[in-house]
Amino acid sequence: MTERFTGNFTQQDPIPDDGIAAALDVLRHGRLHRYNEAPGETSHTALLEQEFAQLMGADYALAVSSGGYAIATALRALGVGAGDEVLTNAFTLAPVPGAIASVGASPVFVGVTQALTIDLDHLAKLVAPEDAPRVLLLSHMRGHICDMDRLMAICDAAGVRVIEDCAHTMGARWNGVLSGRHGVMAAYSTQTYKHVNSGEGGLLVSDDPDLMARAIILSGSYMLYERHLAGPPPEAFEKVKYVTPNISGRMDNLRAAILRPQLAKLNQQCAAWNARYRVVEEGLRHTPGLTVIDRPEAEDYVMSSFQFLLLDWSDADVLEVVSRCADRGVELKWFGGAEPAGFTSRYDSWRYADTPELPDTDRILRGILDLRLPLTFSLDDCALIARIIRDVVAITHQSRS
Incomplete structure (x- = not known):
């Protein structure tokens, strides 16, 4: 099922x-x-x-x-x-x-x-x-x-x-x-x-x-x-x-x-967020076509959201992942879209500022997918979210090959 x-x-x-x-x-x-x-x-x-x-x-x-x-x-x-x-x-x-x-x-x-x-x-x-x-x-x-x-x-x-x-x-x-x-x-x-x-x-x-x-x-x-x-x-x-x-x-x-x-209560809340982050992180590791962000040892992070990369995927394939995840109840935000949407936009969307040529940055932005991890989610919820993303990415990746 x-x-x-x-x-x-x-x-x-x-x-x-x-x-x-x-x-x-x-x-x-x-x-x-x-x-x-x-x-x-x-x-x-x-x-x-x-x-x-x-x-x-x-x-x-x-x-x-x-x-x-x-x-x-x-x-x-x-x-x-x-x-x-x-x-x-x-x-x-x-x-x-x-x-x-x-x-x-x-x-x-x-x-x-x-x-x-x-x-x-x-x-x-x-x-x-x-x-x-x-x-x-x-x-x-x-x-x-x-x-x-x-x-x-x-x-x-x-x-x-x-x-x-x-x-x-x-x-x-x-x-x-x-x-x-x-x-x-x-x-x-x-x-x-x-x-x-x-x-x-x-x-x-x-x-x-x-x-x-x-x-x-x-x-x-x-x-x-x-x-x-x-x-x-x-x-x-x-x-x-x-x-x-x-x-x-x-x-x-x-x-x-x-x-x-x-x-x-900030410290205990931060620990709860990180526990959810780590469940998603472990659930997505080694997914074909998906890059998990490795965190340096010196960084003691506090993560209320999760990001992963679909590097060098076409825009159409990234949007296919977003759409298929949405169909299964998982909301992903894409930072690579040419048009601003919701809270997300690219640096070239801010036309009151000069837009430099940043090809390496453009490659990264085109691959960033983001999801919130509110504390109303249980650890089991986070494991389910990771399984859905893993499944959708694997299917879409296979169809690209």
């Missing part, structure tokens, strides 16, 4: 009961704005920032309205503006180059390797000229982390400052160092489908007091910045408060109340 999967690839875990209780309390008292505090009260948003800074081992943290807003705020804090160029991954999602465009700058795309990480050889060539961009917005796309030691050596030697987009790597590590702790600033997402869920939201961390002072004022603190428990000292704001615009994008207390209990 042909196996089918009947689960929902977009159904997340419910919000924890203590998060629901905290949210109801905020709704009952009505003080949703982060600076609307009763006498003697500390807002949920300020406490979330303090707890996230401690979790990440960062000096400072800021909670904002989205991950994309966090990235744009980091760029502005670094002084990136109209006419500047910013290096970033060719394999990423639209909010990353979108954040660069939002500050008037232009993305300069760096290639992707078969490991789905930024091409460090290509990066080294791009930063070599004297007039090269001096900011890299590094996307740990879909949870894949490059050799951060080598990346930082390249960037430090060239005077390139690094902002890390950790939307898919909250809680992950490279060589024991938490993702986001290599660059000067790091942005995280709390959007649904990420490692903590407030529907929409973002977090920004840094150890640099001047950068974080700018970020806090940019986020819309007005002169209430002293209420940030995870902010820099008052003297850092004195340098920037008259010259930094307010571009309001604060997080509210309702979302912060939902997030705080989830942060407390």
